[in-house]
Amino acid sequence: MNILGLIVEYNPFHNGHLYHLTKSLEITKATHSVAIMSGNFLQRGEPALFDKYTRAEIAVKNGVDLVIELPTMFACQSAEFFAHGAITTLNSLNCINSICFGSEEGNVDVLYVVSNILVEEPKEFKDSLKNHLDKGMLYPTARSLALFDYIDKYKLLDISKEKLLSLLNSSNNILGLEYIKCLLKLKSNIKPFTISRVSSSYNCENIDSDICSATAIRKSLKDFNDLSLIKDVIPYITYSFLKSKLNSNFLPMFDDKYFDLINSIVLRDCDILNKYFDVNEGIENKIYQNVFTSTSLKDLQLSVKSKRYTLTKIKRTLNNILLGITKDDMNLVKNINNMPYIRVLAFNDKGREILKTIKSNSDINIINKFSNISFNMDDDVFKTLINYDIKASNIYNMVYYQNNKHLLKGPMDYYTTPIYVRNTIK
Structure with a gap:
């Protein structure tokens, strides 16, 4: 069995x-695939369009064999923490042979040299x-120039300064570098591969070919709420x-649906906002001041944005406030080298084979039913991670089920079991 990991x-x-x-699958010659997938809240600090079980089932019916949830505390953070959570999860399974990610660079050897x-x-x-820092440069610029100085001196790569700077500022390259860095730190046997992104760039908002960015698809759904406009790209x-x-009246989810809730939390916790992860350097004061005058979440985000804080950074910060993710809790989990559990969302017959292999090769807890999680709640890391998963689902579902309240039984993580997809066409 040759198992491919996807993030x-x-x-x-x-x-x-x-x-x-x-x-x-082609370049790794893998026979099976595992996707580590963000749950109901995502890396850019926003809710997923549709719930995690729906997205997992779609993935399996499109050919993925097993979908495992990336714990919320990692799924909603910067590239460094997102990558650490995902790679640590894959590594903890003790059976993954490779990972393959998309990148603008497309050459894993280049990314490996920089990561090392x-x-x-x-x-x-x-x-x-x-x-470079002593000259007053910002850290990202100084780091890029220092990398070029070292690479150029020892002729490690045939790369220009301009290309290296571009590489280090491209979204998928940044994630790829963090994946490889984490593999190196863990001394993992998982082999990294990358493929070049095709067609539209990560943040492109235009639909102009049969392959476009997810950003463009989400924008189309938000602006027009018309599936016919995206039919050719999915x-x-x-x-x-x-x-x-x-x-069924389950509408796509967007972050502005949480504007009132975020405002309420900011006003309630105005004296303790700095306990939340990523709320630093007085940014809590700017958030608090602008809550009173902002007419939408976008308005609030833009009013807090600055040269120092990007829009994505602000979105993640507000999302941490929404989900109640504190600095103390992140400090507890952010450097773990073994994931204490995996939450199975969906699988097919090959996925069952992977789960059997995981059980044989790893002592990681496999959660199929939440009624069984009490077995490890005395572990602080386990308890902290799992409680945020439950909390995130509850917050998400209070809005997601607003037109289907009769289907909301309570904390849905306790009522939903992994989806088994039979006879998936490969």
Whole structure:
């Protein structure tokens, strides 16, 4: 068994994801695939369009064999923490042979060289970094120049300064570097692969080919609420699922639906906002002041945004406030080297084979039913991670089920079991 690991959000699963899955299986020669997927809240600090079980089932019906939830505390954070959570999860399974991720660079050897320098931090690199910082440069710029100085001196890569700077500022390259850095730190046997992103860029908002970014698809759904406009850029399986959800009055979720709740939390916790993760350097005062005058969540986000704090950073910060993720709790879990559990969301017959292999190779707790989680609640890391997963689902579902309150039984993590998909077409 040759098992491929994927790190995904599938928000929603589109033609580019199908290409990535197909190509990843091809270049790794994998026989089975596991996707570590963000749950109901995502890395950019926003809710998923549709719930995690729907997205997981769509993924399996499109060819993924097993979908495992990335714990919420990692799923909603910067590239460093997101990657650490995902890679640590895959590594803890003790049976994953490879990972494959999309990148703008497309050459894993280039990313590996850069990642290795950042992990090893050789003295000459650190001296160069300090020298650039002493000139008053911002850290990202200083680090980029220090990397180029070191790479150029030892001829580690044939790369120009401009290309290296571009590489270090591209969204998927940044994630790829963090994946490899984490593999190196864990001394993992998982082998990294990458494939070049095709067609639209990560943040492109235009639909102009049969492969476009998830950003463009989400924007189209938000602006027009019309599936026909995205029908050609998503697999038919995805289209049919989304159509069924809309027909059942489950509407796509966007962060502005939580504006009032965020405002209430900020006003309630105005004196203790700095206990939340990523709320630093007095930004809590700016958030508090602008809550009174902002007319929408976008308005609030833009009013807090600055040269120092990007819009995505602000979105993640507000999301941490929404979910109640504190600095103390993040400090407890952020450096773990073994994930205490996995939450299975969906699987097929090959997925069952993977789960059997995990049980044989790892002592990780496999959660199928939440009624069984009490077995490890005396473990502080386990308890902290799982409680945020439950809390995030509850907050998400209070809005997601607003048109279907009769279906909301309570904390839905306790009422929903993994989805078994039989006879998935590969």
